[in-house]
Amino acid sequence: MTDASSAPRWPGSVALVLASSTGGVGQHVRSVARGLAEAGASVLVCGPAATQEQFDFTGAGARFVPVEIPASPTPADARAVAALRRALADAKVDVVHAHGLRAGLVAVLARPAVPLVVTWHNAVLAGGLRGQLSRLAERVVARSATIALGASADLVARAAALGAPDARLAPVAAPTLPAPRRRRTAVRAEFGVAAGQPLILSVGRLHPQKRYDVLVDAAARWRTRRPAPVVVIAGSGPAYLPLAARISAARAPVTLLGHRTDVADLLAGADLALVTSDWEARQLFAQEALRAGVPLVATDVGGLPELVGDAAVLVPPGDVDAVDAAVRGLLDDDARRAELARRGVERAAAWPTEADTVAALAALYAELSPPGSGPARPDAGAPSTGQR
Structure with a gap:
C-alpha cells in the first residue's frame, strides 16, 4: 500500500460491514480498514467470524465483532440484524459502511442512527425466486442508504435507477501483491x-x-x-x-x-x-x-x-x-x-491506488460527519432511519 500519510486524516469512527467472503470483497475491506486506521480513524469491522480468520482485520488495526451474515438470505438474518444493532450501539460510530448487497440489507434493517454508505460490488444475476428477492433487496438498499457507491459505472447507474438519493462511482483498487517469492x-x-x-x-x-x-x-x-x-x-x-x-x-x-x-x-x-x-x-x-x-x-x-x-x-x-x-x-x-x-x-x-481509495473514503466520511456533529445517540428504543 502507498504510504497512508498521503491520505487525509479523519479522526472519526467507522463500522465496516461485510457478509461471507473468501475473495475480493474481504480483501477490499481489509485494505480499507488498514488504510483508515493508519490515517487516524477508529475502525470496527462487523462480519462472519470466518472472514476474520481469513483476512485478519484486527491485524490491520481494526476491532472485530462477529456478525454472521451468510452469502444468501436465511431465517438467521434476523439474528444478524440484532447482532449488528448491538455492535453499533456499543461502538457509537460516526458512519456505517456496508460492502455488498447482503451486508447492505442487514445494515439497513439495523437502522443505524448515523449515515449509511453501501458499496455495490456485484450485480444481481440470479433468476427465479432468489433473483426476485435479490432485486427487491436492491431497491430497499438503494433507497435507504445515504450514499450508494458503485464499484463500476453500471452499478452506479443501477443504484440510481432504483432510487438511490446519491449514487457515486468508487473504483475498488486491488491490494498490491507482494513480490514473487519463487522464480x-x-x-x-x-x-x-x-x-x-x-x-x-x-x-x-x-x-x-x-x-x-x-x-x-x-x-x-x-x-x-x-x-x-x-x-x-x-x-x-x-x-x-x-x-x-x-x-x-x-x-x-x-x-x-x-x-x-x-x-x-x-x-x-x-x-x-x-x-x-x-x-x-x-x-x-x-x-x-x-x-x-x-x-x-x-x-x-x-x-x-x-x-x-x-x-x-x-x-x-x-x-x-x-x-x-x-x-x-x-x-x-x-x-x-x-x-x-x-x-x-x-x-x-494510471489506476487509483489503495491510498487513493482510502483518501476518497476518508473525505466522504468527513462530508457525512462534519466536525462537531458526532454520531446520533437515540434512546435504545427510539427508531432511526439511517438517513442523514
Missing part, C-alpha cells in the same frame, strides 16, 4: 510445464458467475495443440465438484489448484491470464494480471472494459469459440503478447 522456472516446474509450453492462469472463486465451464470447454480444444498449454485455476468455492467432473469428462488440460496465497508467484510463471465471467466490476485478478505484465483475455462485461481499455483482449461472455480464438491468436503471436504486457503495465499505473 518463474520453479513455478512452472510445479505444474510440469516444459520449456516452450504455455501456462494459462485464472484466479477466482469457483462460482457459476465465473463461467469456468466456458474455460474448460475451450481448454479441451487446446489438448491437440503442440505444445498443449497447461491451464490452472486457483480458487475454491461451491462449483468445485461440477467443474472437476466437467474437466474429467472433457479430458481438458485444466488443474484446479484450490485456494492459493501465492498469486504473485503464479503470475510470474504464467504466459496468459484468462477471465471468463458473466459479469465483473473491477475484478481483482484482472488488475493483478495487468500490473504483473501478463497478457489478459477477459469478457466484455460490467466494469471490465472501462478497467482494461485496450490493454487486454475482450471477448463476449459465454462464447467458447471466442475464448478459443483469442487464446490461440495470442499463443501464436509473441509480439502481440509482448505489446499487451506493455500496455497492461501502463494502464495499471
Whole structure:
C-alpha cells in the first residue's frame, strides 16, 4: 500500500460491514480498514467470524465483532440484524459502511442512527425466486442508504435507477501483491510445464458467475495443440465438484489448484491470464494480471472494459469459440503478447491506488460527519432511519 500519510486524516469512527467472503470483497475491506486506521480513524469491522480468520482485520488495526451474515438470505438474518444493532450501539460510530448487497440489507434493517454508505460490488444475476428477492433487496438498499457507491459505472447507474438519493462511482483498487517469492522456472516446474509450453492462469472463486465451464470447454480444444498449454485455476468455492467432473469428462488440460496465497508467484510463471465471467466490476485478478505484465483475455462485461481499455483482449461472455480464438491468436503471436504486457503495465499505473481509495473514503466520511456533529445517540428504543 502507498504510504497512508498521503491520505487525509479523519479522526472519526467507522463500522465496516461485510457478509461471507473468501475473495475480493474481504480483501477490499481489509485494505480499507488498514488504510483508515493508519490515517487516524477508529475502525470496527462487523462480519462472519470466518472472514476474520481469513483476512485478519484486527491485524490491520481494526476491532472485530462477529456478525454472521451468510452469502444468501436465511431465517438467521434476523439474528444478524440484532447482532449488528448491538455492535453499533456499543461502538457509537460516526458512519456505517456496508460492502455488498447482503451486508447492505442487514445494515439497513439495523437502522443505524448515523449515515449509511453501501458499496455495490456485484450485480444481481440470479433468476427465479432468489433473483426476485435479490432485486427487491436492491431497491430497499438503494433507497435507504445515504450514499450508494458503485464499484463500476453500471452499478452506479443501477443504484440510481432504483432510487438511490446519491449514487457515486468508487473504483475498488486491488491490494498490491507482494513480490514473487519463487522464480518463474520453479513455478512452472510445479505444474510440469516444459520449456516452450504455455501456462494459462485464472484466479477466482469457483462460482457459476465465473463461467469456468466456458474455460474448460475451450481448454479441451487446446489438448491437440503442440505444445498443449497447461491451464490452472486457483480458487475454491461451491462449483468445485461440477467443474472437476466437467474437466474429467472433457479430458481438458485444466488443474484446479484450490485456494492459493501465492498469486504473485503464479503470475510470474504464467504466459496468459484468462477471465471468463458473466459479469465483473473491477475484478481483482484482472488488475493483478495487468500490473504483473501478463497478457489478459477477459469478457466484455460490467466494469471490465472501462478497467482494461485496450490493454487486454475482450471477448463476449459465454462464447467458447471466442475464448478459443483469442487464446490461440495470442499463443501464436509473441509480439502481440509482448505489446499487451506493455500496455497492461501502463494502464495499471494510471489506476487509483489503495491510498487513493482510502483518501476518497476518508473525505466522504468527513462530508457525512462534519466536525462537531458526532454520531446520533437515540434512546435504545427510539427508531432511526439511517438517513442523514
